[in-house]
Amino acid sequence: MKNLVALLLAALMLLACTALAEIDPSIPTxxxxxxxxxxxxxxxxxxxxxxxxxxxxxxxxxxxxxxxxxxxxxxxxxxxxxxxxxxxxxxxxxxxxxxxxxxxxxxxxxxxxxxxxxxxxxxxxxxxxxxxxxxxxxxxxxxxxxxxxxxGQIFYYNKTLLGELGVSFPEKLEDMDAFLKTVSEATGKPALEIHGTDNAYFYCMFCNLGAYMIDVDTNTTGLGSEVALDLIKRIRSWVDAGYVKWVDTDVGNTLMLDFTSGATASVLYTSSLYSSYKAKAESGENGAVFEVGIANQPMGITNYQFVxxxxxxxxxxxxxxxxxxxxxxxxxxxxxxxxxxxxxxxxxxxxxxxxxxxxxxxxxxxxxxxxxxxxxxxxxxxxxYVSKTKHPLFDKCGDVFENYMSEIMNNGMDPEEGWEMMIEEINDTLADA
Amino acid sequence: MAKKTRSVEVNGRQIRLRPERYSWSDFFMALPAVLLLVLTTYYPIAKLINISFTDWRLTSRTYEYVGLKNWIWLFTSKTSTKYLLNSIKVTLIYTFFNIAIDLGLGLVLAHLFNRLTKPYGAMRALIFMPRYIAMSTCGIIFLWMFNTDYGVINRMLEWAGVQNHINWLGDGKLALTSILILTGWHGVGYSMMIYLSALLGISRDYYEASSLDGATPLQQFRYITLPLLSPTSLFLFITTFISSMKVYQSVDVMTGGGPRQQTEVMVYYIYRLAFDDNRIDRASVVALLFFVVLLIVTASTMRITNKNVHYEA
Missing domain, CATH: 3.40.190.10 (Periplasmic binding protein-like II)
Known part of the structure; x- marks a missing residue:
């Protein structure tokens, strides 16, 4: 009897849930x-x-x-x-x-x-x-x-230039060093410009090496790993060598102008500007005429990109x-x-x-x-394409990430010191929910 | 209605004045203005106090009363105290320099253009003109001007021999300076005009008399102009102080509070809490704290500076 009542109650609840989930789909004509x-x-x-x-x-x-x-x-x-x-x-x-x-x-x-x-x-x-x-x-x-x-977060590259140099845009993160060196030394200009005020663009590289912004289980940041520190140091070395320019002010205009005027061979930005970049590069509106190529985020352990x-x-x-x-x-x-x-x-x-x-x-x-x-x-x-960690404080942590990356890349902050401060601040932010 | 008897003393004699009459019509005449004031000023303040005791998130329709939780958060949370103290520091630095630019430069310009001729009138108009342009528009123009690679300011410095492009808005040490340049350029014309009208109000007799006594122009400025401009300076000081403490638009357009919160003024911090973090409850406590600080500082400033103000010209 007891079991029967329990079964009936469960059925009733299920029915109630189903009823709640249903809608009247009619639209008066x-x-x-x-x-x-x-x-x-x-x-x-x-x-x-x-x-x-x-x-x-x-x-x-x-x-x-x-x-x-x-x-x-x-x-x-x-x-x-x-x-x-x-x-x-x-x-x-x-x-x-x-x-x-x-x-x-x-x-x-x-x-x-x-x-x-x-x-x-x-x-x-x-x-x-x-x-x-x-x-x-x-x-x-x-x-x-x-x-x-x-x-998504894609790389635009100067297809004409890369063709002339006989290089292709790297499909793996490990090939980035050689690519950046070759192109920068050949052109005397940065090979890549990165959008530095929206972590969505550069965060993919960290994720694809297994360093995530938020570890939901421990409610702390996964950027505290050595992998993340190594990548930060690596990007900084690119910036110091003049291979990469970290753009953190007036980003949209700077990336567009630098790329379409030939001041850089590639940029990391939003895919939604493809037609605009293509039109400007092909028409030579900003002084350089070339064909535009696009590339996915380079493969690390994974090759995720974010929706x-x-x-x-x-x-x-x-x-x-x-x-x-x-x-x-x-x-x-x-x-x-x-x-x-x-x-x-x-x-x-x-x-x-x-x-x-x-x-x-x-x-x-x-x-x-x-x-x-x-x-x-x-x-x-x-x-x-996958989802970023679904956490209400993701963007707030992302702001901290962006701020420290700018300080490290453009304002001379020591990478290790900046990384430590960043980890502490992100963890404080997460603890402050 | 109530009657109030008043008397004044003339040559040591008390003279009774006709009783002042109050009527309901006076009250009703003022009522619309009072109601408007209550509706647009006092009700929002009361509502703000109310929200500060809730857990209301901007996107949520419901909330609960949580007592002093938000106030405790404000003074004990590691992140809140850090950001709050930073925003207070940035706001005070900005306010100090903005007052210095607006009042100092405004006074200098007022002296320079204190001639009632047409060319001077045209020059005054040119300096005042930025005031007519919306701050958001000015911000966008300056954003271009300060652009590291293509900005006209770095190009001009390049011609002058500075080859390294300055990262005006990305360098934490320069970002606030860049905002001050914009707001100074925008606001100095107003101070200049106010000072000019005050300068024109100072009787020439003082200068003529002091010249006969052998006063130098510098002494005349120090002992006549400056004291007689003190009511104007006080007015400009208070209004510039309040507007500087409330600065938001230029910061929003130029830097968005960055880099690394180094231009995050208090109002921007409140905005970030309310609309980026959706924490309208926490934004309310910061706004209330800001309101109290502003009230205290303004009242104290008026009290202190009033003693050094000369109202006779």
């Missing part, structure tokens, strides 16, 4: 459902987005989308937090960057998309997204976001009706579909988030068009 969509795109990206939204509205005439440009990711975060606190003016659909998702999920301010994925299974082939991307947006089993304008860029979230606010949330999810599904993603990638250089885009014959023509526009896209291995 006899009246207009409004979807306010906050985004961060401007210029050609925004034009493409608006065109796709228009096409979506033609397909679903009973849904009226109100796209609103809010500003950068930080502006959106501030606006969203304010609207959320007020409980009014929260959009039905919103663009936000990957690092925010952990705290959003923790504070329960976004809808779990799993019930929507289930309810709209015929509209969204969820398994078709690259696993690393969807996993990065999954927090404690809840699907917090859909991958949208995804980007970054824009995602689509459904803010969980009672100020939006279930029908509005459904319509918003439908729009998100539409915008992240292979066809739209291919079009989007061709214009913006963001990655195509769908596996089928390059394999399914129905998209062959669009994929070919992408490769014609951005031929090096094929170099990127999206299967190697």
């Amino acid at each position: 006899d009246q207009t459902t409004e979807v306010v969509f906050w985004h961060s795109f401007t210029g050609a990206d925004e034009e493409t987005l608006l065109r796709q939204i228009e096409a979506f509205q033609t397909e679903y005439p009973y849904i009226a989308v109100k796209p609103q440009y809010i500003g950068g990711y930080n502006d959106i975060h501030t606006e969203l937090a304010s609207a959320n606190a007020a409980g009014v003016g929260v959009p039905a659909l919103c663009v936000i960057n990957v690092p925010r998702l952990t705290s959003y999920a923790e504070d329960d301010v976004v809808e779990d998309l799993n019930p929507y994925i289930e309810a709209f299974a015929d509209k969204i082939n969820f398994a078709d997204f690259y696993d690393g991307m969807t996993t990065a947006m999954n927090n404690g089993g809840e699907q917090t976001a859909l991958p949208f304008g995804q980007s 970054a860029g824009a995602t689509l979230i459904l803010p969980s606010c009672e100020c939006n009706t279930q029908a509005q949330k459904n319509a918003a999810f439908l729009l998100a599904s539409y915008l992240t579909a292979p066809k739209q993603q291919l079009e989007w990638a061709t214009v913006s250089s963001y990655y195509v988030t769908r596996k089928s885009a390059s394999t399914d014959p129905q998209y062959a023509e669009a994929y070919q068009a992408l490769l014609e526009e951005l031929p090096e896209t094929a170099v990127i291995d999206l299967n190697s």
